[in-house]
Amino acid sequence: MAVSQETNEATYVLSPGVSETAEAPPSGSAVTGTFSPRLVVRNVLWFCRFRWMVAGLLGLLGVLGLIPGLLERYGLRIGPWALVTAGVLVVLNAGFRWHAARLKQRPSLRRVLGNLWSQIISDLLVLTVVVHFAGSLETGIPFAYLFHIVLACLFFTRPYSLLVTGLACGLYTACVLADQAGWIPGGGIYIDDSVRRHIARTPLVVAANFVSTQAVWLVVWYLASHLSAMVQRRDRQLRATNRRLEAFLKERTQHMLRTTHELKAPFAAIDANTQLLLKGHCGVLPEEAEEVIRRIGVRSHRLAGEIQEMLQLANLRSTGADGLPRDRLDLADVLRGCIGQIRETADSRQIRLEADLAPAPVTGVKDHLEMLAINLLSNAVHYSQPGGCVRVRCRPADDGGADVVVRDEGIGIPADKLPRIFEEYYRTNEATRHNPDSTGLGLAIVRHVAGLHGIRIRVQTEIGRGTTVAVHVPTSYVTPAVQEKESPHGLSDAG
Amino acid sequence: MAYLMLVDDDEDFARAVAKALEHAGYEVAVQLDTDSAGAALRERPPDLLILDVMFPEDASGGFKFARTIRREEPALANVPVLMLTAINTRFPLGFGASDIDDVWLPVDDFLEKPVDLDQLVAKVSAMLGQQT
Numbered sequence: 001m002a003v004s005q006e007t008n009e010a011t012y013v014l015s016p017g018v019s020e021t022a023e024a025p026p027s028g029s030a031v032t033g034t035f036s037p038r039l040v041v042r043n044v045l046w047f048c049r050f051r052w053m054v055a056g057l058l059g060l061l062g063v064l065g066l067i068p069g070l071l072e073r074y075g076l077r078i079g080p081w082a083l084v085t086a087g088v089l090v091v092l093n094a095g096f097r098w099h100a101a102r103l104k105q106r107p108s109l110r111r112v113l114g115n116l117w118s119q120i121i122s123d124l125l126v127l128t129v130v131v132h133f134a135g136s137l138e139t140g141i142p143f144a145y146l147f148h149i150v151l152a153c154l155f156f157t158r159p160y161s162l163l164v165t166g167l168a169c170g171l172y173t174a175c176v177l178a179d180q181a182g183w184i185p186g187g188g189i190y191i192d193d194s195v196r197r198h199i200a201r202t203p204l205v206v207a208a209n210f211v212s213t214q215a216v217w218l219v220v221w222y223l224a225s226h227l228s229a230m231v232q233r234r235d236r237q238l239r240a241t242n243r244r245l246e247a248f249l250k251e252r253t254q255h256m257l258r259t260t261h262e263l264k265a266p267f268a269a270i271d272a273n274t275q276l277l278l279k280g281h282c283g284v285l286p287e288e289a290e291e292v293i294r295r296i297g298v299r300s301h302r303l304a305g306e307i308q309e310m311l312q313l314a315n316l317r318s319t320g321a322d323g324l325p326r327d328r329l330d331l332a333d334v335l336r337g338c339i340g341q342i343r344e345t346a347d348s349r350q351i352r353l354e355a356d357l358a359p360a361p362v363t364g365v366k367d368h369l370e371m372l373a374i375n376l377l378s379n380a381v382h383y384s385q386p387g388g389c390v391r392v393r394c395r396p397a398d399d400g401g402a403d404v405v406v407r408d409e410g411i412g413i414p415a416d417k418l419p420r421i422f423e424e425y426y427r428t429n430e431a432t433r434h435n436p437d438s439t440g441l442g443l444a445i446v447r448h449v450a451g452l453h454g455i456r457i458r459v460q461t462e463i464g465r466g467t468t469v470a471v472h473v474p475t476s477y478v479t480p481a482v483q484e485k486e487s488p489h490g491l492s493d494a495g
Numbered sequence: 496m497a498y499l500m501l502v503d504d505d506e507d508f509a510r511a512v513a514k515a516l517e518h519a520g521y522e523v524a525v526q527l528d529t530d531s532a533g534a535a536l537r538e539r540p541p542d543l544l545i546l547d548v549m550f551p552e553d554a555s556g557g558f559k560f561a562r563t564i565r566r567e568e569p570a571l572a573n574v575p576v577l578m579l580t581a582i583n584t585r586f587p588l589g590f591g592a593s594d595i596d597d598v599w600l601p602v603d604d605f606l607e608k609p610v611d612l613d614q615l616v617a618k619v620s621a622m623l624g625q626q627t
Contacts, residue, residue: 257549257554258549260581261548261549264609265505265581265608267609268505268608268609269505269507269511271609272507272511272609272610272612273507273511275511275515275612276511276515276612279515279612279613281514281515301609304609
């Protein structure tokens, strides 16, 4: 798709096969993969908390080393280097923590990465100092580099985690060379330095230790970075799928609204013009013409109602309750609103509506519960005899949900036809004779809403005596993968 | 005689409604889009605005128009707005009078299409503070 404009002329090209929904760029960066700056900041703060523990451990060892004879009893010696490195770590960590806390307010990827790389480099340098004083070849301390290698694999893309691994290898190599050459005084943590001297006297052992240690690091890097890359790739795919799904849902919502409008608007115009004629705004009509126009009005009303119910049903079938706003509702309030909507129809049919509604809180999709209630009430009113009464009762249920009963004194339903009343477009002959305007979709809508909300419905009926519909609404029923929406109206119109 | 403005892109509907309102004694101007309605409103503010929601160029054009005149047009901020809509509360994503608020939906009342013309005339009369 492309639009070009020169002076007052404009050209628009719609290219087939090109999605009009632009793919959002993936978050994160070439360094941090799929991690967003905000997430990296959170992890930077977590590293700082971990570093306090490392500094504390080094400090404790340093203090123990100051107590004469304590560690020597176990063949160990810890020089003042432990306290010094602990102090350096504390100072560095305080700086990193302060900087990260500021970044938390306004995360910028460049600054977050600066903080992270500063932490990595300083950690590796401090670790190299510790490795040197603890013993670069005769202790297992060098494997502490693996923490940094694995964390780099998790948080960085493969080239950058390899860079961290290379940095660790380089610093360790420099440490071993300095130790072997005797450039920096060390000594190790073991009082008995026979192992150290044996290694130093045997170049093959030095080389074997050195090479095997670094080979293990590289193998760990390869495995961890490979697995991490797979997870990050999957994460990117899921994000892309999620974006497409969100765009699809938004588009469908807009489409449903537009379709409803486009289908109902012509009927609104037909209806308004019919009323103009029937109400004498265009002069007095012959009686026969008036009757024809009245029939046009009735049928257009009925068609508008059918279209609306078909759209509701299509929407329920395809959408389900997922993605719609679930609210904490008082079912009594919902029923009160629906009774208000149906009252005019009831009055026109001389049917009395009696409500006995106690507060009954439930969690659900308000529109769905309204659809269910209005259809049950509408059926009760439409299939009642003139002068009859429809009673609505609402009570909180023992299990925390709500129980609703709608009882009418209407025509009833033949027992053999009862199992089919929730089928789409099914109408009994008795119902069609009593109310020819019925669409046969109302109870199908009720069935779909009930399925989505885990609602149980029990119908008791007696021919000529009436029908009682008992509804049990659970306190909360969440279909899998339900999501909360920000807009209470489900419209993307944030304007 | 109160002056009403009806903004609806469906000309058949708008003319029929206008005729019923004229018979009820109102002066009615019909505008078929929000751009021309904006210009006409500024030229002569009505006593009441009857506004559709969906327009061909913008599915929520009615909402936006209502917000614009409430927030950006001090001379029109107090004109009562009656919104007409084919999307109703029974539709899963619909809306109704309970959704009216100063920010999202700054209108005074709602009527659902198809409209009962007698009900519309009564509603207009009530909003203008007249006896029916």
